[in-house]
Amino acid sequence: MILPSFEMVLREGGARSVMAAYNDIDGLPAHAHTGLLTQLLRDTWKFNGTLVSGYFGIAFLESAHRVAASDAEAGRIALAAGEGEGGGGELPEEHLDRAALRVLTQKCELELLDPDDGPESSAGPVDLNPPHMRELAAKAAQESVVLLANDAGLLPLPDAHGLRIALSRLLRRRCERSCRAPSSWPTPRADVCLAVVGDHSGPFGRGSSGEGCDAEGL
Structure with a gap:
């Protein structure tokens, strides 16, 4: 069938x-x-x-x-x-x-290869992370940030020199540790910890929240 x-x-x-x-x-x-x-x-x-x-x-x-x-x-x-x-x-x-x-x-x-493509390139090493691409990626990240809530008055952050900010993308078993992380993580040494939990469901329901979440009460 x-x-x-x-x-x-x-x-x-x-x-x-x-x-x-x-x-x-x-x-x-x-x-x-x-x-x-x-x-x-x-x-x-x-x-x-x-x-x-x-x-x-x-x-x-x-x-x-x-x-x-x-x-x-x-x-x-x-x-x-x-x-x-x-x-x-x-x-x-x-x-x-x-x-x-x-x-x-x-x-x-599908005409995905140029006529002169060969097994070796004479152009030398290819820079896959050039400055102009990093600048574009940074601009895209800045323009895509969305603040959903600021109830605790965290933002705007103080304009203080040397302020240390840790951005943690927590998945699966990491999520229950939150900001109480081992000293090897940068989080305990930060002045501000931003824990990105959201709906990171991961592949097949394994993630930090939603279906398959392994951290109770997150």
Whole structure:
């Protein structure tokens, strides 16, 4: 009842990329499912596009599904499933090359690569955090700040030289510690502590508030 709709999207709709699901089927995670990712998707449906992971899909092979002992093994298992390989052992280098070729081929089809692009660049190191981008990021942050309440009269802050402000983004088990943090944190040494709790629900309900919050009464 489920597979025909996906098949039609590929055969009739011409989809060129497929993302594996987070769930498992009879105990076998979709990201590690050779039967789905290779035997059905590529061999039966003749899909030759790119197969991508969900945001945490590969990491979850270790942390949630417990079928991998490390991040590295999770990556090997996922890539092997998409290349028709099951079981343990090292993944053949040609399979990695084939996976990379699919991605580069699709980028070429979408004209995402310049005609003179090559494996090496003669332009030298690329600065991914230049001053003008930092200035733009700072401006965007300043202009996006919204004050929801100021009941205690905290703001405006005094214009005092050397005022130390700690901004804490609290997630999961950190949230119950609030400003009572170990000395290794910058918070105890600050004059003002701004604890950003809000609705940081995190992935799948794990966060500082809302569904899945692990700090009672926050």
